Amino acid sequence: MKTRLLIWALIGAGLILGYANLFYAAGGGNPLKVPQEYKTIQAAIDASHSGDNIILVASGTYKENIKLKEGVILQGAGAAVTTIDGDGEGNVVEGATGSVIEGFTITNSGKIGRSGDIMDVGISAKYSPMTIANCRIVGNNAGISTYFSPSTIVNNIIAGNKAFGINILYSDSQVKNNLIYDNGSYGIYNSYSGPEIVNNTITENLEGIYSFVSRVVVKNNIIARNKNAGIHWIEAPDNQGGVEPVLSYNLVWDNKRDYVNVSPGNGDISEDPRFLSMGKLEARLQESSPAIDKGDEDGNYNDPDGSRADMGAYGGPLAQKTLLASPEEVSYASLEILYKAVKDRGGYLAQSWGVRAKSGKVLFAGKCGPCHGPQGKGDGPYSLSEGIRPRDLSMGALLSIRTDEFLFGIIKNGGASVGFSEVMPPFGVSMSDEEIKNVVQYVRSEICNCQYIKDSGDIELKE
Numbered sequence: 001m002k003t004r005l006l007i008w009a010l011i012g013a014g015l016i017l018g019y020a021n022l023f024y025a026a027g028g029g030n031p032l033k034v035p036q037e038y039k040t041i042q043a044a045i046d047a048s049h050s051g052d053n054i055i056l057v058a059s060g061t062y063k064e065n066i067k068l069k070e071g072v073i074l075q076g077a078g079a080a081v082t083t084i085d086g087d088g089e090g091n092v093v094e095g096a097t098g099s100v101i102e103g104f105t106i107t108n109s110g111k112i113g114r115s116g117d118i119m120d121v122g123i124s125a126k127y128s129p130m131t132i133a134n135c136r137i138v139g140n141n142a143g144i145s146t147y148f149s150p151s152t153i154v155n156n157i158i159a160g161n162k163a164f165g166i167n168i169l170y171s172d173s174q175v176k177n178n179l180i181y182d183n184g185s186y187g188i189y190n191s192y193s194g195p196e197i198v199n200n201t202i203t204e205n206l207e208g209i210y211s212f213v214s215r216v217v218v219k220n221n222i223i224a225r226n227k228n229a230g231i232h233w234i235e236a237p238d239n240q241g242g243v244e245p246v247l248s249y250n251l252v253w254d255n256k257r258d259y260v261n262v263s264p265g266n267g268d269i270s271e272d273p274r275f276l277s278m279g280k281l282e283a284r285l286q287e288s289s290p291a292i293d294k295g296d297e298d299g300n301y302n303d304p305d306g307s308r309a310d311m312g313a314y315g316g317p318l319a320q321k322t323l324l325a326s327p328e329e330v331s332y333a334s335l336e337i338l339y340k341a342v343k344d345r346g347g348y349l350a351q352s353w354g355v356r357a358k359s360g361k362v363l364f365a366g367k368c369g370p371c372h373g374p375q376g377k378g379d380g381p382y383s384l385s386e387g388i389r390p391r392d393l394s395m396g397a398l399l400s401i402r403t404d405e406f407l408f409g410i411i412k413n414g415g416a417s418v419g420f421s422e423v424m425p426p427f428g429v430s431m432s433d434e435e436i437k438n439v440v441q442y443v444r445s446e447i448c449n450c451q452y453i454k455d456s457g458d459i460e461l462k463e
């Protein structure tokens with residue numbers, strides 16, 4: 001009796017797996033199911049294989065803080081019914097390279113930090129370019145942070161977070177078709193990044209978009225009724241390196257100040273967008289809205305029906321009928337495309353920063369100064385917030401026992417690569433080798449004014 005049951009169970013499982021294989025052939029793996037096969041989302045992630053698995057999570061509330069795995073797709077039953085609740089502790093979700101999270105509400109992170117890369121957020125992508133789609137990221141300390149992680153963030157609702165909606169640091173992220181409202185600081189904050197911010201609706205945050213030394217593309221967005229600036233471009237002498245924001249076809253209206261340190265772009269307008277009802281979940285447009293058919297004329301930006309793009313989160317090629325798509329509306333095929341887009345972007349960041357290598361001086365001011373200070377003395381504005389103190393690079397005694405290869409290596413691959421703190425980031429993703437060499441030379445000639453002499457052991461032996 002027992003044996004027969006077991007056999008039936010095996011046959012049954014075989015059939016199901018066979019069917020699943022057919023269905024998910026494109027994904028290359030079987031779906032793992034939560035909670036049917038794994039009680040917790042993390043248990044399923046731990047059991048999955050990098051780059052090979054889709055994890056399907058049934059509706060319900062999961063009190064977990066999860067860490068994704070490289071190349072794994074985590075698919076919820078839909079943001080309206082499937083919630084990951086961080087229970088007030090830490091980051092709710094930590095990303096992994098090439099991973100995808102889709103179809104969840106993500107809420108209740110810890111409460112630490114208001115800026116920088118060390119703070120509790122709904123989703124943290126740190127050195128891990130990933131895709132975040134069709135999620136609601138609400139009621140966290142801050143929404144999403146991408147740190148050295150050019151990520152794809154599409155069709156999300158990012159609202160009611162205590163600090164910012166999306167924080168983009170050192171990441172050429174794609175931010176498209178999101179509804180970003182009612183966040184306590186910036187809707188989107190960029191620094192040292194080249195993101196594309198296209199077809200979002202950004203309302204009622206403290207500020208809409210704030211940008212610092214970023215080659216940001218801001219197109220086809222509706223940016224309205226933010227409490228301070230709509231688009232705020234900070235002027236930082238010596239740091240800008242000629243980087244200009246590219247604004248076009250945005251509706252920027254009724255912010256306390258619509259533009260700060262930046263002028264309206266080509267096709268920008270300032271009129272009441274005529275939402276069905278203002279802000280919140282009903283940011284779709286009335287038929288009489290001035291934002292309809294006023295996006296970029298370029299056919300690549302057209303709406304799904306082929307007409308000229310509408311501005312805002314419900315326009316452009318990725319527009320969904322509703323941002324709260326039910327699971328049936330989200331096809332696995334579109335996930336595959338997103339996933340591939342992220343994977344293909346390895347090495348993309350460095351190339352996108354322009355053809356000519358920047359000088360060591362400009363790079364040092366822009367990329368090292370925030371931590372090591374303008375003269376390299378370890379006293380930059382981030383030095384206190386980061387926990388571990390950046391080294392004083394002006395100390396000849398220290399730098400003269402470091403070879404150029406060592407300096408090149410730690411700058412390219414980060415502190416962790418030589419057993420130092422990971423707070424010293426890897427710059428291989430945002431600088432070319434030539435640029436890193438320029439920085440090493442600049443440090444030698446202007447910061448420590450020293451060359452490598454010998455390693456200290458030799459010096460001591462002679463004495």
Ligand code: HEC
Pocket residue numbers: 363364367368369370371372382386388389390391393398402407410411415419420421422423424425427439443
């Ligand atoms: C986010 C902050 C941060 C940024 C940005 C940063 N560093 Fe660092 N750096 C650190 C910290 C912290 C350490 C010390 C690590 C340790 O002690 O474990 C460090 C260490 C170093 C060291 C090692 C010194 C030694 O002891 O040999 C070098 C060299 C260095 N940084 C160069 C740079 C350069 C050049 C840049 C810009 C391209 C840069 N850093 C950008 C935080 C930063």
